[in-house]
Amino acid sequence: MFPVWHQQPSDRSNSLSLDLFLFSAFFLDQDQFENLDKHSQWGIDFLERYAKFVKERLEIEQTYAKQLRSLVKKYCPKRSKDDEPRFTSCLSFYSILNELNDYSGQREVVAEEMGHKVYGELMRYSQDLKAERKHHLQEGRKTQQYLDQCWKHMDNSKKKFERECKEAEKSQLIYERLDNDINATKSEVEKAKSQLYLRQHMAEESKNEYAAQLQNFNSEQWKHFNVAIPQIFKNLQDMDERRTVKLGEMYRSFAEVERRVIPIISKCLEGMVTAAKNVDEHRDSGIVVESFKSGFEPPGDFPFEDFSQNIQRTGSDGAIGTPKTEGGKADPKHAVGRTKNKLWLFGKKPKVNNTPVPWLVPCRAL
């Protein structure tokens, strides 16, 4: 994760070898690069993590939409509408299924847009970001390597200068010894003197070389810390800020994708409420009436079948007289006119609007 990196300034009053000090300076530089290396990588990882989150979110949305679609399909009427009764309770249910279908269409839109406008965009951006980061870090390394090289040249020339000075000192001691030696030959003294001049010359040359290298290094070091590195850090900062801006935009897009469908979702739900209000129990009763009504009347009274017609009156008390109910022959028409009450199964013909329709209608004329 993210180390909160603080360093305490070390105590400079102690003697430090320049080499050690140099190392720590480069160490600092290296550390900073490492920090920014890590931070910029973290930035990309975070962006990709957010992209993954969006991907999982849209997959949840897709599943949701798919399940809703299946549900609608399962409950939709299978047969042609002509076979179906026209009950308002049925028609309203099918309207509701229609609205639910549109509703799931909107959820699909949300999933699609999350896919293109957020996830797709983030993944594309992430690739660009990786390439840019790689480029900046490479620039940093190149700069560092160049400075290292300058330092190496400078250090080599310094070491050479040191060696040459030592040689010159040695030559000096040899010459002085011979110069003060009464037993030494002039030839020996002259040789020693030549050698000394040579060594002093070589020391001088290497001093100049070292001086030049040092000047060059110091100049390059100044440019490194004051121009090159700040520029690279600035580039990394710009890149990081753009990443942050992008994240903010993508967060917004993610929410807007869903906000945009809310009015349409509301319309779907309103449609369902309208369908619910269209359920009309009286109308549906009327349909039952229409479906079931018949032309039949209720049977009239059964007539009396007088089997005693053939029995002769013999004048006895037990006269077979008129039965206590109405007589008359058996009537196949079965007393159509007898009962005034023609009410059968259904009431009045159903009107088009909300008048209550009882399940009793006058029979049709035979």
Added chain:
Amino acid sequence: MFPVWHQQPSDRSNSLSLDLFLFSAFFLDQDQFENLDKHSQWGIDFLERYAKFVKERLEIEQTYAKQLRSLVKKYCPKRSKDDEPRFTSCLSFYSILNELNDYSGQREVVAEEMGHKVYGELMRYSQDLKAERKHHLQEGRKTQQYLDQCWKHMDNSKKKFERECKEAEKSQLIYERLDNDINATKSEVEKAKSQLYLRQHMAEESKNEYAAQLQNFNSEQWKHFNVAIPQIFKNLQDMDERRTVKLGEMYRSFAEVERRVIPIISKCLEGMVTAAKNVDEHRDSGIVVESFKSGFEPPGDFPFEDFSQNIQRTGSDGAIGTPKTEGGKADPKHAVGRTKNKLWLFGKKPKVNNTPVPWLVPCRAL
């Protein structure tokens, strides 16, 4: 399904036995009951089918909410907030997760309310409806059975009447034969006459019984078709209308449950947009600055290390003189004062608001 039931009136001008006619009358009645039996069962089935639809709908919603909750949990920060960097891009993402959590809470509310206010209500209502339907159909059957019984009694008495009349006719013939037979004894004639009177009397009795039964039956039949059956049909109609009304209410409830959460869902999405707007790239750069800043300055110029100090001047041409760069002893403090440019890694101390903060700040005083 639903047969559209039409019957053509049959031709009554043909002679039909009363029995056949009677059967068809009861057949009609039976048919109507069967239709209403089927229709009311269909009504209950339709209601339960809608309830099943609601159940499946709410299960989809539960799954959706659960998946969203899991998603939030997966991406929530695991460690304590103190370990986390305070980048606005991170904080905003966590705000968004919070809003998504509330969002899934709302979807859970939708599922719960669908469960209680719609599905639970429908299943409870369905039980009541089944009981009520059973009761009405039983009433119908009882009424029918009662009428059947009356008819049976009437028919039995009619058959008895017919039998008695036949017996009376037989007796009549026997008597007339004996009366006209010169060889018959008076005793035989008297016996036959007594038998005749007896039979006539019995026929008369059974005629009266039949007449009474017929009257009763006709009266009960009238009541059956004009009072009892219409009442039962009315009860079934009321029940069916109430069912339809209930369905309409449940359709509405189903939609309202979801409509109610829309404002809260909108608030969640607005919260996400607000979080998105709070992403501040400059602030985040400031945090990078704060995290990484060090007290170190860039190293100053490296001093010239003059190894030629110990070399004596001998008056030669190759005099080791002052090098072409600045001299001076090695300074452990490494020329703090040398470079005026104190810029290191970070710029000015970041302000609290939106002023652009470059990743370069003045070093802290050593």
